Amino acid sequence: MEVARLYLVKITAIICITICILDIIVLFLAGLYYPGYSQLKMTMSSLGASESPVSEFISAWWIFIGVAFIFFGIVFRKAFGSNHKNVRLASLLLILYGLGEGIGSGVFKADRIAGKMTDSFVMHDIAGGIGVIAALILPLVMKEVMTKENKPGLTLLSQIIFTVGFITMLLFTIRFSSDENNFIVFYKGLWQRIFMLNLYVYFIVISAIMYHKKI
Structure with missing residues (x-):
């Protein structure tokens, strides 16, 4: 049973790393098939909107990613010990990410009619x-999980990831401003992609730790 669980953890870690890398590539390539699409100025949600020529593919891709992250969250709990409250919370957050940014974004399209949401x-x-x-x-939450695992280096990384994520999230949410000439609003796609890249680096690090973990 322990051997089977070890293989499951390792395979799941590899899948997560692969998906993180593929998602960046897929979204970039999808933008090339959308005439007039700007990676820096337009959000990724625009790729999945009904007017996008790659709408159905991107929606299906996001749903697939969502399912993968839900699975990752479940296996994460098995890898780090389901009896630890911070492990359970981290697992829940991963599942919520899969449900929200993955399945939710894929099922519900960011469509506008006559300029209105x-x-x-x-x-x-x-x-x-x-x-x-x-x-x-x-x-x-992961800072506490890794303290338990005696990996102090991840504490600093976690702080950096949170800081960069918080700043880019704020920059991205300013997109709701009505001033389209504002530099921050103008490059909303850039802030969103930095947020995603920052997060995926963290997911890859967590996956690498999972892969090398002895259960």
Whole structure:
């Protein structure tokens, strides 16, 4: 049983690392098939909107990623010990990220009609917001998990990831400002991608620790 669990943890860690790398590549390539799309100025949600030529593919991809992160969250708990409260909380945050930023973003499209947000757009933002907040809190919880695992180096990384994530999240949420000429609003796509890259670096580090963990 322990051997089977060890293999499950290792395979899940590899899957998470692969998905994090693939997601960056897939979203970049998808933008190339959207005439006029700007990676720096437009949000990733635009790729999944109904008017996007890659809408159905991106929505399906996000749902797939969501399921993968939910699975990752479940196996994470098995890897680090389900009896530890911070491990259970970290596992829950990973699952919420998968549900919100993955499945929620894929199911609900960020559509506008006559310039106004649709109900689907609102649900997309709510689901994505839940996922983003869960991801932002994760490093704070992981600091406690890694203290238990005697990995002090991750404490500093967790602080850096949280700080960068918090700043880029604030810059990205200013997109709701009406001043489209504002530098921060103008490059909303850039802030979102830095937030994602920052988070994925953290996921990859966690996955690497999981892979080398002895159960």
